[in-house]
Each structure stands twice: as structure tokens, then as C-alpha cells.
Amino acid sequence: MVDVADKLAYFQAITGLEDPDLCTEILQAHGWDLELAISSFTSSTQPSASSTVSDSDPPDSRSRTDSASASASASGPITAPAPGLAWRLVTLPISVISGSLGLISGAVGLGLWAAGGVLSYSLGMIGLGSGQGGESSAGLVSVSAAASEAMDFVAEFEREYGTRGLNFVGEGFMDALQRSRNAFKLLFVYLHSPDHPDSPVFCERTLCSQALAAFVNENFVAWGGSIRASEGFKMSNSLKASRFPFCAVVMPATNQRIALLQQVEGPKSPEEMLTILQRVLEESAPVLVAARLDAEERRNNMRLREEQDAAYRAALEADQARERQRREEQERLEREAAEAERKRKEEEEARERAAREAAEKEAARARMRQEKALSLGDEPEKGPNVTQVLVRFPTGERKERRFHSTALIQAVYDYVDSLGCLEVEDYNLVSNFPRVTYGTEKRSLTLKEAGLHPQASLFVELN
Secondary structure, three states: OOOHHHHHHHHHHHHOOOOHHHHHHHHHHOOOOHHHHHHHHHHHOOOOOOOOOOOOOOHHHOOHHHHHHHHHOOOOOOOOOOOOOOOEEEEOOHHHHOOOOOOOHHHHHOOOOOOOOOOOOOOOOOOOOOOOOOOOOOOOOOOOHHHHHHHHHHHHHHHHHOOOOOOEOOOOHHHHHHHHHHHOOEEEEEEEOOOOOOHHHHHHHHHOOHHHHHHHHHHEEEEEEEOOOHHHHHHHHHOOOOOOOEEEEEEEOOOOEEEEEEEEEOOOOHHHHHHHHHHHHHHHHHHHHHHHHHHHHHHHHHHHHHHHHHHHHHHHHHHHHHHHHHHHHHHHHHHHHHHHHHHHHHHHHHHHHHHHHHHHHHHHHHHHHHHHHHHHOOOOOOOOOEEEEEEEOOOOOEEEEEEEOOOEHHHHHHHHHHHOOOOOOOEEEEEOOOOEEEOHHHOOOEOOOOOOOOEEEEEEEEO
């Protein structure tokens, strides 16, 4: 099922109505039949008899006042046409609008040379079927058929009359109209009737005239179609072609309309055609120049916006880079500060731990000295069984004490330890004459057994 929002958007794009509630009411009134609603709307907005001229009047008899009012009713970019520029507005059938490449780009963009912007939607994409009471869409030209018909016409024309004539574009009418819009040119339309007796002579002598072909190829986009083909037949009905050969000059108007600036019916000489086309081109020049200038201004504005956007993006990226660099620098400083704090805490903890261990060690040594001092007992008085021991320390300090001769050499070590004069525990007691080291293996000897009784002089030798 077709999405309602797509139909609403398409209807707004085609009609130019901006009020979504009004568009919804119109679509609901037509049972959400998109083609019927569009056909009904465009029929109700056709120019009145006072603003358009009867098709039965010959072009030369139409007044300049009628031409100006018909042009003004386009309400598009043809806002200030030269007098007599557009003398009739033509509403195109949806089958033609949707025929070229399946797009409505021409329908939306018609007459928007000054406003610009082309919205492309496919009627087939939103499920447009046959209309009810409106123009049937059963005869819609398929995606490739319009271009195929145009290419067939170009090939047939060149086969019959050579390649020295007009450069007809091999694409559908709406695409050709869009091409003329993009190039700021008018669209030259030739409807070919193969059965008409004047067609061969007109094609060979007029359309293939070197002067006319050069002028049209330089200043117009040329589109041709055979009335035997689908799109050529529909365009002949839309332009109300009554005589052949038939030529017209058109430009985009609003909605699905085109402004018919000039139509030429019946055979004409190259000079007559050239005069007519030159006049049309001169009269339309202000509109085309204004459209070109406006498009150039839009392009400049767009380029300026792009440059401003690029400068803004560059400035934003520079700011983001600076902010990223500042953040990274801040994070680096925070990491370094955290690392320094961690190291400080570790060092402080290590110092505290070392101090605690030193204190514990000192306390243990103090306890050890106290225990060893207690184990020595009281110093004995002098007597025959008492040995006088002198101990000299590396610092030059001397200590003396009396021991029972039966005391072990270990008792002298305990005495040295109890004094607390050494910071180390690994040392030996050594006698000079004779030099004897009283190491671990001799600590179990008594002083008398070691030959140190009644008097001994020992010094501390650090290991």
C-alpha cells in the first residue's frame, strides 16, 4: 500500500501548496487518488479567459496585453517578461511529466530557474495507478520508452535528412525541458507528421538549413517527436497542434505547465523561421539573463556557504585537536602526578618499614645484649682462678672484665655483644702473641684450656 506521507509530499511538490492540511483535504476529497487530485487541482487553476487567448485566434492577432497577463499567471520565475513573451500557458498531462526517466523533476522544477532545486520522485515508486474521472495513466510512458522514442525519432530524421540539421536531443520531453532549464536556454519543439506532404520539404530545406541549424543549435535545446509515437502524440494534443509542420518555443512555468512563447504552424522558409526565433530569443533574453545571474548568485552563495562550512569545520577540528591535546597533556600530568605520589608513598612506606625493622632489630639487639649481660652473671673478684681479659675494638676503644678461668670463650663473645659497641654480628676475637683466632670451633673451650689464663689481650676482627 502506498504510503500516505509520500502521496502528500508528491501532491505538495506538484501543486506548490505549502499547507499540509489543505493538501490532505484535497486528497481525501478525491479518495487519495493522487493523479485525480492533481488533475482536478490543475484544472481548477487554469488561466481564465481574460488571461489566456483562444487557441482559435492566430498568433499574430493576439494582443500584447493578453501576452503579458498570460505570462504573469505563471507566478514562477517568469515574473517580468518582455511584452508578448509568453502568449499561452500549457498544462502538460501527467503521462508526459512522468514519462521521461519516470521522474517529476521537470514538474517540480518547472519555472524554477530563479528558485532552483529539483525534487525527483517516481510516480511508479509511489504506486500511481489509473485515475478516476481524471486523465488516465494507463498510457504512461515507461522509464525507457520516452527516451527510446526520442532516439528513434533522431535516428529516423538523420537517416532521412542527414546529420547537417538540428541537433535533436535523444531523450524524453521532460528531460529535454530540464536540460534547457539547466542550460538557461529555451526549448525548441518540432512535432513531426510523417504523412503530411509538407513535412519532407520543411525538414530538408528549413530544419536542415545551415544558418537555421547553427542558430538553433547555439541558442536552443532542440527536441523533436513524431506524432505517431506516444509522447509526440500527447505533446501535439497539449500544444493543440492543428497544422503541420508544427514548431514551438517553450520554457518552464509553474507546476506541470510550460509557457508557450511561440508556435509556428505550416511550412516556413529558413529566413522566416530565423526571424521568428530571433525575435523570441530577444524577447526572452531578460528572463534568461536574470535566471542565469540568479543561478550564479545561488552558486556563489552555495560556494560561500561551503567555504564557510569548510572554514568552520577546520576551526572546529583545530579546536577539537587543541582540546584533545590539552586533555592528553592534562591526563599525562595527572598520570605523572599519580606516579610521583605512588612512588612517594612507596618510598615513605619503605622508610617507615625500614625504620620499623631497624627499631625492631635494635630492640632485638637490646634484648639480646640484656640477656647476654644477665647470662654473664656478676663479675668475679680477683683471685687465682679468675682471668683478666682485655678487649680492644676497631674504634680503639678498650673494655676489660674478669672471668672465671673455667668460663668458656663464648662468654667473652657474650660480653662483647652485651656492650653494644659493634654494629655487626659477624666478627672474631683474635690474640696477637701468638696470633690465634678464636672462631666458632674454639668457642666451647674454657679460657684456661685456650691458654688465656690468667690474663688475655684480645682484639675484635671484623669479618
